Ligand code: G3P
């Protein structure tokens with residue numbers, strides 16, 4: 001399961017382990033970070049949401065049902081929305097067994113815990129604000145957590161961090177609050193609208209089926225808020241044929257559950 005470390009400038013697209021190396025370890029857990037590191041990947045993507053009592057946690061779905069045992073532990077709490085649970089309640093949940101017995105006992109991490117492990121493993125972070133419309137103020141809170149953990153230090157904002165979201169307002173807000181932080185918009189704006197996005201986003205990150213060479217060219221022809229060409233990181237690329245196609249289209253980054261498959265295809 002080992003891949004050559006880092007692609008990137010001059011060496012093909014940057015590989016990003018989606019929700020951690022989520023093909024091999026439960027998504028958005030510390031084990032997923034460790035697995036990404038073990039596989040030689042340099043970038044990890046995650047998803048941030050907020051509990052009822054205001055704790056930032058790393059979890060993808062807006063409910064706890066799929067990736068934890070919340071239905072068993074709290075049978076009366078349908079539909080198990082993340083935002084309806086306190087962090088103390090979430091600590092009772094198992095976020096690993098659904099993936100496999102060896103991950104039994106894995107926890108939904110706080111953002112602070114996630115950042116600490118990312119630092120320890122010397123990994124770079126593509127952080128997604130998930131469903132920001134459900135969590136007013138999460139842009140500022142996330143930036144505060146990042147700052148406290150050292151992730152807004154100059155070297156980090158230059159080289160090690162991108163904050164992305166499907167919510168354009170959230171991306172714009174992050175840019176307003178911390179113009180030095182690189183940002184990404186998840187989606188495929190019409191080409192005529194790209195200049196408006198270039199005012200606040202350094203990356204335009206489409207689903208792989210929307211990637212064409214002409215779209216990638218149109219994005220990369222623009223300069224982002226930091227004066228550099230806009231980049232395209234595409235998701236979620238899990239097979240060799242798709243990896244070759246998006247690579248041929250000229251993308252800057254490939255977000256994948258299976259970094260080894262992508263690396264073998266285009267490395
Ligand atoms: O990083 C891109 C990708 O994570 C967006 O989709 O649903 O996996 O968060 P999703």
Ligand code: CA
Nearest residue numbers: 045046047128
């Ligand atoms: Ca995500």
